[in-house]
Amino acid sequence: MLQVKDLVKTYPNGTKALKGVSFNVPKGAFLAVIGLSGSGKSTLLRCINRIHEPTSGSMIFEGRDITHVKEQQLREARTKIGMVFQHFNLVNRRNVLNNVLTGRLGRLENKFLGGIFQKWPEKWIEEAYQALRIVGIEDKALIRADGLSGGQKQRVAIARTLMQHPDLLLADEPVASLDPSTSYSVMNYLRDLNQKHNITVVCNLHFLSLVRDYSTHVIALKNGELVFEGKPTDITEKWFKDIYGSDAREVEIH
Numbered sequence: 545m546l547q548v549k550d551l552v553k554t555y556p557n558g559t560k561a562l563k564g565v566s567f568n569v570p571k572g573a574f575l576a577v578i579g580l581s582g583s584g585k586s587t588l589l590r591c592i593n594r595i596h597e598p599t600s601g602s603m604i605f606e607g608r609d610i611t612h613v614k615e616q617q618l619r620e621a622r623t624k625i626g627m628v629f630q631h632f633n634l635v636n637r638r639n640v641l642n643n644v645l646t647g648r649l650g651r652l653e654n655k656f657l658g659g660i661f662q663k664w665p666e667k668w669i670e671e672a673y674q675a676l677r678i679v680g681i682e683d684k685a686l687i688r689a690d691g692l693s694g695g696q697k698q699r700v701a702i703a704r705t706l707m708q709h710p711d712l713l714l715a716d717e718p719v720a721s722l723d724p725s726t727s728y729s730v731m732n733y734l735r736d737l738n739q740k741h742n743i744t745v746v747c748n749l750h751f752l753s754l755v756r757d758y759s760t761h762v763i764a765l766k767n768g769e770l771v772f773e774g775k776p777t778d779i780t781e782k783w784f785k786d787i788y789g790s791d792a793r794e795v796e797i798h
């Protein structure tokens with residue numbers, strides 16, 4: 545599904561955030577990306593969908609090199625790659641339904657339709673309600689996004705990405721600003737997308753308990769380098785210390 549090879553990202557201020565990272569994401573995987581704060585996890589996801597331009601290296605997505613493609617081809621690739629963020633990135637003054645519908649704009653040739661005039665095709669509206677049903681929040685469709693809790697906002701963000709019909713979902717610390725029980729609920733929806741809707745997931749996570757419960761594959765970054773690649777069950781005490789440092793203690797989320 546996705547092959548990342550020798551990916552390097554050096555920011556304009558000279559920070560080397562990724563120093564030659566290579567890994568494969570098999571189709572259908574739920575890949576967790578772990579590592580200390582500042583190890584390069586967000587940079588990695590942002591390079592994959594080209595929010596940030598990689599400095600060098602390559603990314604092959606569904607057989608196509610997306611490292612340097614521009615405009616039309618980049619838009620096409622991006623419609624297949626959904627993204628959810630720690631802070632949800634909803635338009636607060638719009639209602640939930642409209643936020644979900646904007647997920648469809650990436651697939652649209654005339655971007656102005658709907659976005660400005662709010663004339664969404666009836667079948668998209670039905671689809672948006674269906675997406676909201678999948679994340680169990682259909683009853684909030686007509687509420688402004690700023691009237692929702694954090695967990696509800698993240699479910700709307702997941703519904704929005706469903707409107708794209710993505711093959712790959714990048715989730716950048718999707719539960720980092722949620723309480724533990726809401727975190728599990730949002731992770732369950734991500735797992736449903738992965739297992740029932742066949743969407744491959746790459747997800748940055750801080751808590752190893754979530755990694756063990758939800759992921760099928762794990763990579764770990766440390767100072768911009770890949771230091772571990774394996775299954776969640778391969779993360780032994782020794783690996784934990786290697787990845788997080790010898791003073792680190794595991795914090796459970798329940």
Ligand SMILES: Nc1ncnc2c1ncn2[C@@H]1O[C@H](COP(=O)(O)OP(=O)(O)OP(=O)(O)O)[C@@H](O)[C@H]1O
Nearest residue numbers: 555557559561579580581582583584585586587588
């Ligand atoms: N826009 C930027 N300009 C310059 N340096 C940046 C930028 N974004 C991130 N960095 C730096 O790149 C390195 C990796 O940051 P990144 O946000 O990818 O790490 P992370 O593992 O996602 O951290 P966290 O878990 O805290 O979100 C850090 O040293 C960070 O300060």
